Amino acid sequence: MSKVTLFIGNKNVSSWSLRGYLAVKHAGVEFEEVLIALRPTVDRAKLDELTPTGKVPTVMHGGQYVWDSLAICEYFNDLNPAISYWPENINVRAHARCVAAEMHSGFVALRAQMPMACHSIFDCPKISGDLKKDIDRIIEIWTDCREKYKSHGPYLFGRYSIADMMFAPIVMRFKSYQVPLSNQLQEYCNAIYNHPDVKEWVDDADPNDAAEPDSR
Numbered sequence: 001m002s003k004v005t006l007f008i009g010n011k012n013v014s015s016w017s018l019r020g021y022l023a024v025k026h027a028g029v030e031f032e033e034v035l036i037a038l039r040p041t042v043d044r045a046k047l048d049e050l051t052p053t054g055k056v057p058t059v060m061h062g063g064q065y066v067w068d069s070l071a072i073c074e075y076f077n078d079l080n081p082a083i084s085y086w087p088e089n090i091n092v093r094a095h096a097r098c099v100a101a102e103m104h105s106g107f108v109a110l111r112a113q114m115p116m117a118c119h120s121i122f123d124c125p126k127i128s129g130d131l132k133k134d135i136d137r138i139i140e141i142w143t144d145c146r147e148k149y150k151s152h153g154p155y156l157f158g159r160y161s162i163a164d165m166m167f168a169p170i171v172m173r174f175k176s177y178q179v180p181l182s183n184q185l186q187e188y189c190n191a192i193y194n195h196p197d198v199k200e201w202v203d204d205a206d207p208n209d210a211a212e213p214d215s216r
């Protein structure tokens with residue numbers, strides 16, 4: 001396979017980068033990781049020089065740029081037909097694609113008010129308004145998935161999939177902001193924290209990279 005390079009932001013805070021990283025790691029390929037600083041200040045010159053959109057995650061594979069976390073997930077799924085990235089059954093796969101897309105395009109209040117900071121623990125803020133709507137919807141999605149697919153494994157659709165990659169940064173946020181969850185959902189969160197690829201990301205993350213409410 002030609003060389004894979006993954007451009008990411010600071011691991012403690014760059015939630016979109018985490019999604020791209022999980023997609024590349026799941027493929028089991030060797031890759032070079034290039035950190036572009038978002039903290040303490042954004043290295044705008046490097047972002048603009050090394051990525052087509054000035055954003056991370058971005059992958060460079062051979063001559064091909066792939067930017068945007070969901071496109072990176074789909075690219076590695078296409079490259080590795082023998083590795084499961086989506087559920088096999090077409091209806092379950094449609095469900096998984098819906099919730100992954102919903103995460104990718106939504107939850108703006110949650111992203112702004114509870115920025116990811118893998119190593120930090122904060123007091124739970126007052127959960128009301130749009131933040132409450134976002135959290136309630138995520139709890140609804142996760143509960144529905146776990147009830148339907150729990151007999152197939154510990155992840156949203158039983159086996160680990162792109163849906164889990166998309167929601168992994170939400171699991172991090174729920175831990176940091178101590179969002180109360182049912183036992184069933186706490187078990188799901190534990191499965192994500194204990195996933196080897198997630199653990200490796202968190203272990204590498206620098207706790208000194210601070211979180212700010214800015215929807216990263």
Ligand SMILES: N[C@@H](CCC(=O)N[C@@H](CS)C(=O)NCC(=O)O)C(=O)O
Nearest residue numbers: 014015016017055056057068069216
């Ligand atoms: N929709 C994009 C979002 C990418 C994104 O906003 N990345 C943030 C870091 S987590 C970024 O590069 N920010 C730099 C900037 O906008 O200046 C994706 O899914 O990859």
